[in-house]
Amino acid sequence: MxxxxxxxxxxxxxxxxxxxxxxxxxxxxxxxxxxxxxxxxxxxxxxxxxxxxxxxxxxxxxxxxxxxxxxxxxxxxxxxxxxxxxxxxxxxxxxxxxxxxxxxxxxxxxxxxxxxxxxxxxxxxxxxxxxxxxxxxxxxxxxxxxxxxxxxxxxxxxxxxxxxxxxxxxxxxxxxxxxxxxxxxxxxxxxxxxxxxxxxxxxxxxRPRPEARLSRAQEYRDQNYDAQLYRDHERGTQPQQAGLTPVLAFDFDEASEKTRAISSGPNNTGVFRTTTPAKSAPAARSDGTGKGQ
Incomplete structure (x- = not known):
């Protein structure tokens, strides 16, 4: 079949x-x-x-x-x-x-x-x-x-x-x-x-733009360096390293995207910091008492 x-x-x-x-x-x-x-x-x-x-x-x-x-x-x-x-x-x-x-x-x-x-x-x-x-x-x-x-x-x-x-x-x-x-x-x-x-x-x-942020390592170094400068200031020791400027505050110039330091003069007291240009505007420093705001 x-x-x-x-x-x-x-x-x-x-x-x-x-x-x-x-x-x-x-x-x-x-x-x-x-x-x-x-x-x-x-x-x-x-x-x-x-x-x-x-x-x-x-x-x-x-x-x-x-x-x-x-x-x-x-x-x-x-x-x-x-x-x-x-x-x-x-x-x-x-x-x-x-x-x-x-x-x-x-x-x-x-x-x-x-x-x-x-x-x-x-x-x-x-x-x-x-x-x-x-x-x-x-x-x-x-x-x-x-x-x-x-x-x-x-x-x-x-x-x-x-x-x-x-x-x-x-x-x-x-x-x-x-x-x-x-x-x-x-x-x-x-x-x-x-x-x-x-x-x-x-x-x-x-997250911020890449050009507007510091690297984590740079921020860490800045924090440690500021702390050391503040301790030197409390002891009355003036830093002798080259490139340091007595600074009371920072001003951010938007046109050039750089930070411009407002100096207090060589005889005024204040926190010392290097004036390396930065892309982001740091916070204002002390008002002359040596302590940050």
């Missing part, structure tokens, strides 16, 4: 199962190709966008992402957030959330159809089983002594439909789970971008 004989024995319901199986195979192949394209690794692009955001701002990072043209959902979520970064972190977060919902629709498209096929295929097979058994009982009712060949027609129809329904259901169920696992991994990468981008945007605003 070949396939055609089985199809004839199973009746018209088997052709419905065959059409359903072809649809399941087509949908599985199409979704696998789509997820393969959407699942391309975007880590390099994300790291490059992070670096560009820190150096040149979100506008430059957006241009970099647009230039790359990456198809991954993570890149699309990143593009949406950078596009609204000029309106604030909250606006960028809302844009990324909307983009993430749109990407979820793309990622999980077709999976519900596979799930439906996995559910109805066994039911179609069960329907064929019932129809085959009914035919077998009709043989009993119409014939006093039915032959095995007459009974085999209905029984074969029942069993072939059951087997066909189970085969289609297994293929659809396995394909759906495999594709869903792949889509979940891609969605997690996009969700990670949505969680990380607000930190990229907030970090440059919370």
């Amino acid at each position: 070949n396939v055609l004989d089985l199809a004839r024995a199973a009746g018209p319901l088997l052709w419905v199962l065959i059409a359903l199986s072809l649809y399941v195979v087509y949908l599985t192949v199409a979704r696998a190709q789509a997820l393969s394209r959407l699942g391309r690794n975007a880590d390099a692009l994300i790291e490059r966008a992070r670096a560009v955001t820190a150096e040149s701002g979100p506008a430059a990072a957006l241009a970099e992402v647009d230039r790359a043209g990456h198809p991954a959902p993570a890149a699309n979520v990143l593009r949406a957030g950078l596009g609204r970064a000029d309106r604030g972190v909250d606006a960028a977060g809302a844009a990324m959330q909307s983009a993430l919902l749109a990407e979820d629709t793309r990622l999980y498209a077709g999976l519900s159809a596979l799930g439906t096929a996995a559910q109805i295929a066994p039911l179609l097979g069960l329907l064929g089983t019932v129809i085959g058994m009914v035919r077998s009982f009709l043989v009993f009712s119409s014939t006093a002594a039915p032959t095995p060949a007459q009974l085999a027609t209905g029984i074969s129809e029942a069993l072939v439909n059951t087997a066909g329904g189970l085969i289609v259901a297994i293929i659809a169920y396995v394909a759906r789970n495999a594709l869903r696992a792949r889509a979940d991994r891609i969605a997690v990468a996009a969700e990670r971008v949505r969680e990380d981008l607000p930190g990229w945007l907030a970090r440059p605003e919370s």
Whole structure:
């Protein structure tokens, strides 16, 4: 008995199962190709966008992402957030959330159809089983002594439909789970971008410009040196090192972005400090008593 004989024995319901199986195979192949394209690794692009955001701002990072043209959902979520970064972190977060919902629709498209096929295929097979058994009982009712060949027609129809329904259901169920696992991994990468981008945007605003801050080592040296000069002043010892000027206060010149020392003169008392230009304006010194404000 070949396939055609089985199809004839199973009746018209088997052709419905065959059409359903072809649809399941087509949908599985199409979704696998789509997820393969959407699942391309975007880590390099994300790291490059992070670096560009820190150096040149979100506008430059957006241009970099647009230039790359990456198809991954993570890149699309990143593009949406950078596009609204000029309106604030909250606006960028809302844009990324909307983009993430749109990407979820793309990622999980077709999976519900596979799930439906996995559910109805066994039911179609069960329907064929019932129809085959009914035919077998009709043989009993119409014939006093039915032959095995007459009974085999209905029984074969029942069993072939059951087997066909189970085969289609297994293929659809396995394909759906495999594709869903792949889509979940891609969605997690996009969700990670949505969680990380607000930190990229907030970090440059919370720290001073590089040209307006002293290094930690320089600040530490300045603090220690000021303390030593103050102790020398309390003991009445005048520092003899070159480059020291008696200073009462500092004045910050915004035009030249340099600190100009206001000297108290060689005979006045005050805290001594080197007049090395600095980018940031130090706090005012003492009012002549030798103690800082």
